[in-house]
Amino acid sequence: MSSTTPERDPQRILERVFGYQAFRGQQRAIVDSIIDGRHALVLMPTGGGKSLCYQIPALARRGTAVVVSPLIALMRDQVEALTHNGVAAAVLNSSLDAATRQQTERDLVEGRLDLIYIAPERLLREPMLRLLEQTELSLIAIDEAHCVSQWGHDFRPEYLKLGVLGERFPDVPRLALTATADERTRAEIRRCLLPAEAETFIDSFDRPNIRYRVGLKHRAREQLLSFIQNEHAGESGIVYCFSRRKTEQTAAWLSGNGVRALPYHAGLGDEERRQHQDRFIREDGLVICATIAFGMGIDKPDVRFVAHLDLPKSMEAYYQETGRAGRDGLPADAWMVYSLADIVQIRQLLDQSGAGEAQKRLERERLEALLAYCEHAGCRRPALLAYFDETHPGHCGNCDNCQTPPTTWDATEAARKLLSCVYRTGQRFGAGHLVDVLLGKDSDRMRQFGHDQLSVHGIGTEHDKATWHSVVRQLLALGYLRPDPEGHGGLVLDDSCRELLRGEQKLTLREDIRPAGRKRAVKAR
Ligand code: ADP
């Protein structure tokens, strides 16, 4: 295509080369901006159509477009699709033999390519940069730009060095694209990869076809199985688990119960991993039980559900992972269960990780945002989209809270009692013991610590054990309580609980939905 005069009209390129009738969302504005030679930060949800934002300017402008991507498989797919549409595209990465690489490099400098896809580590090599300096470039697109963020889970050190592109090619329009866009990541991308004057384009991150649901964990595997059997029998889905072992156990257990499932994690051999991934993509109705190692770059349109048996690390991770459901636009479920124990475990892991204080604080904040989302009693969409600085009117009708509104209750008094109990017992005990104290339990352990003598002993008999555990969980989720930093399993007060403790703040909590057969027993005083 580059040998003939380039077709300049974006609409005609869209129709003739890609076979689409209309641009979506912000695509047209972005394309126009790049064609005019400006720089841009592009934030679009997964499946939103980021590729066209650089592919069309690549064809409309003179020269070759450089596309940086960390995902070799995705580069290959894109180049294949482009070639199929008659576009001169090629890829440069470590998987090429020497002859092919040299030919591609010749095609590049001699101006025969519309687009060249390059892995960041290759691009950053001096000979490659010099080669590009001899080439007429139309634009530079940096895909998966959030990989530059050291706080994110996809951090790639080479991405930090991509700033050099601005020094070496100051006049070439640059775009950074990502589907991850909390404010901090966004600022980091701008700072590291783009000139100050770059414009930011944000498409709506709402995925209206995904139904978000968060429930309490009772017997996680049984809950998962009945969810799959009742709502997604014979359909493709992803089950995210925290550990490698759990992905294997879950896959084996599902298989034993008539649901075809395979594990996927970084500890499997390359061959086995690729095989499981390929089968998931090609076959219908396969469930993949995976750690977070699975997913980036998986483009399977008909994933009907994403289930979380363990909490993701942040809202960002939750959004990304659930976003792999329903890319075809048809109804899909994002389903998650979690428990008090999960919160404690994940917080402890975080506190005890080798990370620096600043990073720990950040990760704690991110986790808290996620937990607040989990415990949220209103429509999930505004809560989720607020994370992307996007407003949503709520009442979406397609989340658990809209479909079955939770009951809430005034928990101000209960919270005060619990927090006092934590304080009086010296901020050293876990949920089980604290609840025993509130319920006035008489045991050796109670007497051993003298807790039967405390003013808080037995002050909480108006609620049952399950209700108290629910209060503990929600206070943890809301950040009023924290697990002790040394990881002994005790709960400590967070500074933020002062007003609550003094009765200067009201607190409304949601009533837990209890598993069938365990009705709420209201105890008489
Ligand atoms: P992203 O990289 O943002 O996840 P892609 O660029 O892979 O998304 O696009 C997702 C899907 O949407 C692709 O199948 C793509 O061909 C399709 N698509 C993108 N833009 C349009 C459009 N304007 N009209 C129709 N389909 C589109």
Ligand code: ZN
């Ligand atoms: Zn809703």
